Structure formats: C-alpha cells, structure tokens
Amino acid sequence: MKADRRFVRPLGRLRVDEDALEECRELAAQIAAPLEELARTHTTNSIERASLRLAGVDGVEGSGTEAIPIPNRVIEEVAAILGLERGVLIPFWNAVESGTGDVIATAKAIASREVLPSWPEGAQFDAALTRAWREAALAVDTIAAAAEKRRSAIAAVGEAEKPWLYLIVATGNIYEDIPQAQAAARNGADVIAVIRSTGQSLIDYVPYGPTTEGFAGTFATQENFRLMRQALDEVGEELGRYIRLTNYASGLCMPEIATMAATERLDMMLNDCMYGIIFRDINMQRTFIDQHFSRMVHALAGIVINTGEDNYLTTANAIDAAHTVLASQFLNERLAFSAGLKPEQMGLGHAFEIDPEVPDQILLELAHAQLIRECFPDAPLKYMPPTKHMTGNIFLGFLYDGMFNLVGAVTGQDIILLGMLTEGSHTPFLSDRHLALENANYVFGGAAGLAGEMRFEPGGQVERRASQVLEECRQMLQKVGDIGMFEAIEAGMFADTVRTRDGGKGLDGVVRRDAAYCNPVAELLTQRLGVA
Amino acid sequence: MKADRRFVRPLGRLRVDEDALEECRELAAQIAAPLEELARTHTTNSIERASLRLAGVDGVEGSGTEAIPIPNRVIEEVAAILGLERGVLIPFWNAVESGTGDVIATAKAIASREVLPSWPEGAQFDAALTRAWREAALAVDTIAAAAEKRRSAIAAVGEAEKPWLYLIVATGNIYEDIPQAQAAARNGADVIAVIRSTGQSLIDYVPYGPTTEGFAGTFATQENFRLMRQALDEVGEELGRYIRLTNYASGLCMPEIATMAATERLDMMLNDCMYGIIFRDINMQRTFIDQHFSRMVHALAGIVINTGEDNYLTTANAIDAAHTVLASQFLNERLAFSAGLKPEQMGLGHAFEIDPEVPDQILLELAHAQLIRECFPDAPLKYMPPTKHMTGNIFLGFLYDGMFNLVGAVTGQDIILLGMLTEGSHTPFLSDRHLALENANYVFGGAAGLAGEMRFEPGGQVERRASQVLEECRQMLQKVGDIGMFEAIEAGMFADTVRTRDGGKGLDGVVRRDAAYCNPVAELLTQRLGVA
Amino acid sequence: MTEIRPYGDATDDGLVQLSFTLPVGASERGRQAALELAKKMGFARPQVVHMDGMGPDYTLFIVYGSTTHTIDPDLVEVRERDFPLISPPEVNRVIRESLKRQLVVVGACTGTDAHTVGLDAILSMKGFAGDHGLEYFHEIRVVNMGAQVTPQEIVETVKQESADAVLVSQVVTQRDAHILHLKEVREALEAAGQRDRLILVGGGPRFSPEQAAELGYDRVFGRGTRPSEVAAYLAWAATKRLPAAVGL
Amino acid sequence: MTEIRPYGDATDDGLVQLSFTLPVGASERGRQAALELAKKMGFARPQVVHMDGMGPDYTLFIVYGSTTHTIDPDLVEVRERDFPLISPPEVNRVIRESLKRQLVVVGACTGTDAHTVGLDAILSMKGFAGDHGLEYFHEIRVVNMGAQVTPQEIVETVKQESADAVLVSQVVTQRDAHILHLKEVREALEAAGQRDRLILVGGGPRFSPEQAAELGYDRVFGRGTRPSEVAAYLAWAATKRLPAAVGL
C-alpha cells in the first residue's frame, strides 16, 4: 500500500488571512522575548547535569531505578559547597585537572565526598577553563555527529515515505518493548515511540541501565535508548526503511534526556514549551529555562521535536479551545526558532478530538487540520488521533481512527500517530497496533490522492470555521501579549489549567546565573546555532 | 444525529460531457424499443395470475409453502383447455357470470375442475367483457389508492429525512423478522427490506400465508407483507417517522409480487430489467415482458423501484466494469420511463465494490458515485455497501462500511443500504445492524455538511476517472445498440455472465398475444399512465 | 512446544476480546449477567468495557478478560494433506496414465444456492488466486451446471456424461442449508447407484476438511481453496479410487 | 426469568464473537489451536472467520461460536445501592444536621497517576454529565490536591484540614497500579491513625463496587460515576460512620 502513497502538503485550499497570520507571528515573538531572556540569564540543576553528562560523567550510586546517578550527586555537592550560580563545569574540571585526571573517577570521588569541589583561582582557573572549553567542543561535536550519523544511516537503508506512521509501545519492560516495536515496524510503522513510565517526568534524575518495571510505560534511560536504537536499526536494514525512534525530552530532566537522545541518535523527541507546566505541574520558570537548552541540543542533533498541543484537547473542549492549540503552536514555533531549530524540525502537534456527537464533526476537524497545514507549510506536523471520546465501543472507535486517518491524508499531515481501537480501556495490545496499521494502510492507500484533489467551496463552512479559529487565536495572543506569558498561564488560558509562577515542582533547581557563570557547552551551542 | 443532516444532492462538481450523456440516453431508447414492443405483444402466466389476483382470486390448494395457489391452478386449467393467447380474464369472468357469481368459489371450482373454463361468444362474451372492465377499473383504483394511502400516512406520522438508511432483515421467520425490524427502526433505520428465502425467485408461484422457515431469508407472501407493514406502521407512529418497507418484485413471479406490494402498500421494490436473467438464469424474454407489467403497477402505486446494478460488481471487477453499471442504469431508466415510472421513482442501484487493495480506492469510488449522481440528478439513488471484499476481518470491514457511508454522504446518495461488518461470514446479527446504524449515524452526522462543500480539482484524477467511465459507457451502449440487447446478453456483456435467448427458466410461461387477447387491467394501466 | 495462552501485550496474559448480545436491558444487572457468563467461559477478571442497549430488551456487551484455558499447538490434530500437490502437467500425466482418457468432472451449486463465483473459481479457465481452473487441464473435461441445480438434475448429468467426479458447492449456510443440501446430493447419487463409482467432492467457505466423513463425501474444501489443490486431489483420487484406474 | 443465552439472530442461538492473539504462526495448525481453545471455553461449532499473521510468531484470530453456557440474570448478585440518592439541598441539610458544620473532603490522584479529569469531574464546580461537583455544595468544603500526590502528602493534608473524607482517584491500571496505589494511601492513613475516623473513597474507570472490601475502602466508584451519587453517599456515610455525627 505504502508504495502508492504520493505525499503532498495541500496549500492554498483556504483563503487564509495573511495579515492575521503575520500578526500572530509578531505577537508570538513579543511574548517569547522575556522567556528567551529568562533562559539566557538562568541555569537549572538539570542543565548543569546535562553538561556533566556531556563531559562523560555517568553511572550511579546504589542500584535499581532508585539508584542516584553520579551527575546528580556531583551537582548536589557543588550546589551545597559553592552554589550553582557559576555553573558546575569549572569546579568539576578543576577537580579533574588537579586530581587523578580521570573523569569518572573524579566524579565518583566528589559523589563520595573524597574530593570537595572548589572554585579555582589564577592558573588553576585557566587550566580548568581551557579543559572545559576543549571538552565542550568535543561534546558539541558528538551532538552534531548524531545528525551526520542519521543522514548516512538513512542514505544507507532508505528513507520512509510520508506520512510517517507513528506507533507507541508501552509494556514497561524494554525487553517486551523491543519485539513489539520490531513487529510494528515490520507491519508498516515508520516511527516508534517508547512511552515513559508514569511519574518519570517528576523525578529529578534519570534512571540508569536497562529497565523491566514501569507503569504504563518504560523508563527513559540511556541504556534503554541504546537497546531500542539498535533493535530498530536492525529491523530498518531488514526492511530497507529507516525506522525512527522517539522518546520524551520532557519533565524535570528535559535537558539531560535531550543530550541522551542526541548521543544515542534518537530521531524525534516529545518536547513542548508548556506541557510540563500544564500537565505535570512543573514550575514554569524551570520549564522555560530547560526547554531552551534542550532545544539547542535537539537543533544541533538534527532531532525533530514533537510539541504537545494535542494534550490541551484532552482536558479542554476541542471546538472552544481550537484556537489555543494554534496559539500554542505559534509560541512553540517561536521558542523553537530562538533555540536554533529549523522549520523542518518543528513537529507541531494537534489532534482530532472533537466530540463525535457534534454535527459536522468530520468537516470541522478537516477545517482545523487544513488551517494548521496552511499556517505551518514547512513544519512536519504531528497529528494525534482521537483519545478523549474513545469509549469501550472498539468498533466505533476503530471507525473514528479511520476518519482521523482520512482527515490526516487529505490535509497532508506528515506524522500520523496511529489511534488504537482500545484507547478507551487499556494500553495497546500487539493486535491493536496491527489493526491500527491495517486501518492506516487502507485509508492512506485509498485516499492519499485526494490531498491533491480536494477543494472547498470559497466562503463555505470549512473556510469560515478556519478563519474563525485563526481570528480567535490572534485575539488570544494579543491578550497574552498584553499580560505576559506567566500571567496568562496563571489565568488558566491554556488547557483550562491554572498554574502559579512560583508553584509546581522544580523551582528549587532554578538558579540565576552569576556574572562569573561559565558553561562552554551552552556557549558553543549558541555559537554553532547562531542564536543569542 | 439525524436531525442534523441537511441532505443535498451535489451537482456540477464534475464537468460532465453533456453530449455524451445525451447520446447515452438516445442509445438506451433505441435499445429498449424492441423490448417494449416485446412486452406489448406478449403476456406470461405470471402476468395473467397477477391479473387474477387483482380480480380477488386468492387462497391455496394443499398446505405449507408447497401448497399450490388457486391463481396458478386457474391458469393451468385455462392454459390447458384454451391456451393463454387470449388471456385468462374473459374465460374467468365468464365462468363467474355464468356461475354462482362468487369470485373465490368460481376460482376454486375451476381449480378443482368442477367448472371447465371456456371462451364465451355473443352476449355471454359481452357480459364477461363488461364485467372484466368494471373489475379492472376497481383493481386499478386500488393500486392507485396505495399511492394515496402512503401520502396520507406520511403526512400523518412525518417523513424520514434523507438519506434513508436501508436495513435488511433475513431471519427466515416473519415473527423473528418483525421485532428485529422494529428494533432497527427504533435505532434509526428508515427503510426495512425483508430478504427473500433463497430460491423463491425460481418457483413459479407465490407461497401463501405467514411463514417461519426460509433459508437466509423469509418468503415473500401477501400475509408476510401485511404483517410487516402493520408492524412498521406501528413503530412509525411511535417514532413520528414513516418507515418504508421493501421487498423483491423479481424472479418468476415479478408481476404478482408487484400487485401484492401495491395492495399491501409496500414502498420500494427491488425490480431490475436484467437481474433475473443474469443472476437467476431466468429466461430473458420472460423477464423483459414481466418487468414491464410489474413496473406499470409500481408506477401507479407510487412505489420506488430499486434496480440491481450493484450485483454486477459482485461478480465482475468494480473498476473494469464500472461503465457496465452506468450503461445498465440508462437501460433501467429507459424501461422504467416507458412503463410510466417518474424519475423520483427510479432508485437506480450502484455499489462501493472496488478492491480496498487498489491504490486510491476511495478516490475512485468518489468519482463513480459523483458521476452517477450527476447523470441522474432527480433519481433517488440506491447506494450499496461493500460486500465482495468483505472478509472475516470485522474491524477492517466496519471501516470499509464507514468509508462507504462517507462517500455516500459527500455525493448525496438518497438511499443508503447499510453494510454489515460480518458480511463476509453470516447474515446479520441484531448487533451487526445496531453497529451499522451507529456507523451511519456517526458518518452522516459528521460529514453531511461536506456534500455542499466539496469541490474537485478541475481536470484532476476524480474528474478524469468520471469522464473515462462515461465514455466507456457510451461505447458499450453503442455496441449493444448495434447488436441488440439479446445478443449483448448472449455475449456476456453484463456481469461477465452469458445467457441465451431461449435458455433459462420460465420461457414456457411466455405467450404471444393473440389478436383477441384481452386484459383490461393491463389496458387500463397503460391508459392511466399514458404509456404505449 | 508447550501449553500457550492468548497474548495481549505480555506473554501468557491470556487476554481475549468478546462481544455478544444478551436478551436483557442495559442495566447493572445486565452488566453483572455478562460478567458471570464470561466467568463461566473461564475468564478471570472480565471487564465490561462497553454496554449498549438495543431497545429495551437486548443489550450488546463488549468484554475483555483473561482466559484460564491453555492449548498446546503441537497436540492439536491437524489432518495433513494426504495427496501430493503436483503441478498441472503432472496432473495431466497422472490422469492420462491411470485413466487412459479424460477425467470427467460435473460441478454444480445445488439446492437454492446461487453463489456460483466459488464453483467457477475452481472450474473456469480464469480460475482463482493466480491458479487456472480445471477447464485449463486438457486431461480434465468440465461440465459446469451452474446454480440452483437439483440433485436429480445432477444424477442425470452424471449418467449422461458418465462422470468420474462430482463437485458440489454450497455457500449459504444459514440454518445449516449447506449440510442439508450436500447430503441430498449424496443420497440422490446413492439411490441411483452412482455414488461408489464417483469421486464426490464438496466445497464452500464454511466447510472444513474434517466434515467429509459426516457428509459422506470423499473430500470437502473450505474458504480460500486453490483450484490447483483440487486438481491435484482429483488426480491422486483417480489413481486410488476409480474403478477405471484400478482396472475393473 | 430463566436461563438465557447470547442472541445472534435467533433466540438462544448463543452466538458470540471473539478475537485474540496466539503466539503461533498463521498456519492450519494455528487455526486448529484457536478452534480447540474456543472449544475449551465452551463454544460449540466455533468458526475461525479471520486469521491474520502478525510477523512469524503471532497470529490474530477472529472467531464466532455458539456458547454452551447459560446465565440466569435474576440469580446474579447485584449489590443494590444502600444509600438514598438524595438531592443537593437534601445533601446539604443532612450534613448540616448530622455534623453541625461543613464536611471536609480531601481529593487527590495518587501514585504516578496524572489523570485529574475524573477527580475534577467529581470535585469541581463544573462537575460532570450535567451534575455539579462537590464544590457546589455549601455544606461541603473541598480540598483538591490534584495529581501525583504521595500518600504522605495526603496524610498531612488530612490532619491539617481535619478532613472527614478522602477521595482517591486512579485511572492508570496497567500492572494493577490502581490497586497498589489505593492500598498505599489506606496504609499511610492507618499508620497515621487516621483511617478509622475517615470516610475513605476510591474511584476510577476500572473499579467496580465489589472491590471496596479487598482494598479496605468504605466505597469505590467506577466508570461514569456522577458527582451527585458521590455527594449522596457522603451525606449518608456522614450520618452512619463519622464520630462527629454519632456524637463521640
């Protein structure tokens, strides 16, 4: 079936108000400015840990998923003794230089308090600084190398045709995930996402090693990344189609997971500027600072980010809140841009979540999807299937998923997350995924051609609904522009969820940078990407 | 959901070649002429039996579904003694006039050979003739009255909105059929078809009374018609929506069943000019003669006929044979017209039967359905769901049915026969029907608005496919015009099935009319309808 | 191999999906009745994920549960094909050598069944799924009687054509029509003393091989049969069963 | 009423649809294994209508069969609601009269569960399915702790607010997370000596009433619960269970 899909991004189907579009982008830039400033002037313990990981610090104290990673221990010691205002890298490299010279050993020594971190002066400082810059350069090269590795891997095995069919595995056990992911790829999946165990997003460290116990998901660990990457490379070779791997650079460890993803050559990462704030009650300052660093890493590693606007519609009404999705996409776009991501790396998310009982539901979804397609012509849009209104009626549910696929096909969505007929009751069975692929292969095979063919009556219901959503979005962004992002979130303007500036988890990890703050990794990233 | 459907017949979506259209209609007229002539100059035992039934002759000799109806016995006797060339009515009314005067009694007497039918002369002939005309007038009035009764019933309970959802019951037992039909109506069905037992079409008499034993269907008997009509009138009142009843004026007893349908106020009848020939191997002369009489009855009774082109695609390839469906529709249209049916009574059939494995299947179905919509703007089209490619995969099958509903919705098909997810394995379960209605209510509720909205790229794939089918149809009709209808069928030009002029069942019942042929019922029908 | 169980998303979780209608209202009592029924079928922790009232008297239930039953695939009885799947040329050769003449096949859809596509798939030149049908074999002569043929008509044709094999198709299975009609044909052939000198074959989507015995047929073929299988079987049966072949 | 069976298209035909995956290849042996398994479940004449290989090692089967089991709906045990479904004003009155003060409710999604929509549906003013949530009742004071709250945090809040009732939500059920997490909360409350003076209520889409006992909860509510039910229950329980109410 796949071979017959001729992917097109239909444009110019709706007479979109170009001025409104223009204005939305300007407003987004204006709203983002203070957040960009915030990121420039602050660091977080996760950013510092990420920088340490890039320096080669790894391993844990203790065992199991509760074992504490060495990077966390080092940060704790540095924070306790020196504070993080000047960053962790100078004290760390100083310890290395003035000690055994071995990175891991030194880190362990700091963790076990055999070595006390200190802020070097004079020649010692210069030595630490030089080393820090040298190591940072190597680190940033590895990140950039990921993009190169991916390019050659794709060149070698072959690129998957669009739309990319995106499937989730979520057994909790990496060793069950692997065969299921491979089976999915063999049946036509182009992208595999390993869902994380519930709760990982709220732990302020990254678990270590291969894991077999998770709730409704599998822990994101560097070893799990490596194992799955390997498995997908194997099956990709077998199929002559590069299979993409996705995980979540989200939650309290966003920056670290981003670096792990780069190192292990993941291809796409769920990474949103607000998801953690709204859906995980993570502090907003922490989130905005972390997302900037993590996005620079993604940018350089050639990773496509997937934003999470789709989630809004799981709590809010998909019609009333349609414009909030669009507004958030403009903000995600802006904050991606200012972190150096190219349009083709911006997998902006949206979803098919209108209540099926609503008259003309399919027509309205078509209008929303087409509008977003036209607003972001160069973005590999990520289209999410119905979830909220999926019930135990698996037959009707399977049909909703089919209509979702159809709307995705005719509006040229790039990344199609396949819906599961059992969404209303349990995490996917092997057979649910298989049926989802049969559904998608049928619909995309049968309707792909319509993307190029379909037109809508000028001034008709589809066009009118689209311009209404764009206008509501413009007004919302104006309002946010007036009161500022923090106030907007405090006012519950996104996903009907209220969060406070100093509330939520992780604020304690936020540190204002000192004049002497030094983080060559961050520095080099900004330089390479040519961002401020 | 229903309340939200705004039914439109989208027209002018494809730039159809008006000249080709015109030519197809002229060719159809030319092809039909000899068949119309055939019908004018011949009668059949079933037409004569139908005329007797309209005279009030009914009842059976013997018992069970094998019992022989009195009309059949009377015909046999008349045929044996006088032949049928002059028709049955004069000898019959003569027997009544010159006997007890009681219709039923006389018929029984002839059946039991107590009275021998004879051809009256002189005054006796005049008496029989006068009586025959008087009774015929009454008979034809009853037929016309059906249309009136229907109009007032609809006015009283309320008309169903289009599209009409058409559901099949097929338990074989009229007493199981009734609750299932009522349940279906309560869940949203607008039309109920009681499928006949396999094989009824090949028996040359109509079974009698209520029946409880049928294979994959329930016998079409006048009593079963009456019981179901009553049940649907009841539920219609309850729902404030007139529920239509459908059966099959098809097979060897086409004319009789048509009269039964008129008498019992059925609303639609499956009635095709070629189905019996191709799918039941009924003799072609017999079929063309019978269908003309039955259609005159339908015309006057205000019954909508449903033609059977959809069946072609169950044996032939739905792409290669698409034009044969269209060609047959032009022929059915012409033969309906010449029997006095109005465009709004022509439920021309077609189907969604393209192999789902075929690239752009959905696009192609859309092209076919839209083309037919545009060729017959005033006909209440009957759109049939996928059957041939339905397998035991009920999930995928349910999705095919959903795409069928969608194409039906956006192309404004009037009568939607709901597909069953279990089509590939068994006759519908109660729950299959329920799910089919949920499917339809979702899709029509969600996409009805698109019928008014959607346009296709001029010169695009949809338009190109449509004009190709129309052109192939024109060429086929030309060929049929050249060789004539009989030769065309003998050449297997319809549904890949070969039939011979004198082959098949029922030729023995065909009789060339004598100069003295007298059938006031037929006469009056032609007069009332103003057809030749 | 050993005992296995259904696989939902983990080995041996035993998860199965069911749907059925009960003649009860959509009520808590109905839900419990559905759960109890599922337990009787041997499901542990059944869950009613969907309860859908169809009028006041019937309710559709969709249920998931973990079956407590297991099965050992190695121990299930699978009747292996007892004839070789030989190629068309081979088929022709075998027939020629054993019969010294064409094998005559009479095919029909009997009873009220008008589904000819399946029979035609086996008989016609066009064939099915890439295989040619029996008409393609020059050592086989096919008499295709079409649809709704009575047992008597079959018997007569068998005599006329002195057929070696009879192929009967049945697609409609409601109220076990297919069983009934196939038996009627066998009985008619027995009554006419023809049965024993014939290869009697039945087919249709709802038949499975093991039914041959109860039907009194030499072989029955089911869903998705390929003409080549049937041809190979006939050639093999010809050498085995036919008087002509065993030189009587 | 008497024993009933599933209804396909005729009374008592017992027809049921199943689908399941077996760790076998899509082969005749696999098909037979599926049929045998269905027979073990008590299905007569099971039919595999679809066999779909998912890679070499797993196969999806869709099966229809007629169950030999029956059920008598009148004999199934249905726990009737033991509290009256009183109206909001009534709820307020009952609480006022029995407690002489507001009823304090602490609600939380515990463990790693971040699904707050269900809890909010019960607690928030907005409510669910046309009912207002508990915040709407002026005799009820609601403390909504939101998502991913630890048992310890719940215990502390309960003490601080001297809560009368604790409402715990669990939506994620994979690997029985919901059972585990609900128990953890109960244990924490017991350890803190708070359990007995509280009305302890759990809820989530996969719970059913009968589970309350095993969980050590006073009541659990399942899929589609309406806030009004919960309010009525709390008022009733307040008069029955609370020391304050029974005047200790």
Ligand code: B12
């Ligand atoms: C095409 C079709 C029709 C066409 C038939 C045209 C024709 N000339 O054959 C038309 C439209 C006429 C038709 C009518 C009816 N049909 Co019909 N039809 C179908 C349909 C859609 C496809 C059947 C088909 O062609 N399959 C393709 C062939 C190749 O497969 P097959 O038949 O299984 O044959 C293969 C094997 O079984 C085997 N085989 C078959 N026969 C034989 C014989 C021998 C000797 C051997 C060795 C092998 C063999 O080899 C074949 C190749 O592998 C099915 C639904 C479906 N999707 O299956 C319904 C279906 C078969 N029809 C059905 C019914 C009920 C009818 C009607 C009775 C309905 C009605 N009352 O109007 C009518 C009346 C027909 C009658 N009197 O028998 C039901 C049968 C239900 C049941 N199990 O009892 C079905 C299943 C639809 C449904 N779910 O209700 N039908």
Ligand code: B12
């Ligand atoms: C919305 C949603 C989300 C939203 C949640 C937003 C939010 N703030 O709540 C988001 C997008 C964040 C989300 C994320 C995830 N989700 Co989610 N999600 C859903 C979804 C689509 C709807 C749930 C819902 O809101 N239902 C509506 C409410 C009103 O119904 P309810 O929860 O049943 O509540 C009612 C009753 O149960 C009862 N009730 C509930 N709680 C309580 C408490 C008390 C005291 C009482 C009296 C009554 C009561 O009353 C309520 C009203 O009737 C379901 C799928 C579905 N269609 O059901 C999946 C689903 C629940 N999610 C699931 C999963 C796995 C996740 C993730 C873990 C996936 C991942 N790893 O990324 C994440 C992580 C979340 C986490 N850490 O827990 C699974 C759970 C599978 C399982 N059975 O274990 C589901 C079923 C989807 C699936 N099939 O995989 N999800």
Ligand SMILES: Cc1ncc(COP(=O)(O)O)c(C=O)c1O
């Ligand atoms: C941006 C983003 N991050 C993360 C997640 C997953 O949640 P968690 O953070 O619990 O892994 C999602 C879920 O869709 C998401 O969209």
Ligand SMILES: Cc1ncc(COP(=O)(O)O)c(C=O)c1O
């Ligand atoms: C025109 C027509 N007549 C009759 C039938 C039903 O077949 P039978 O004549 O066996 O009742 C159909 C089936 O679709 C049909 O389309």
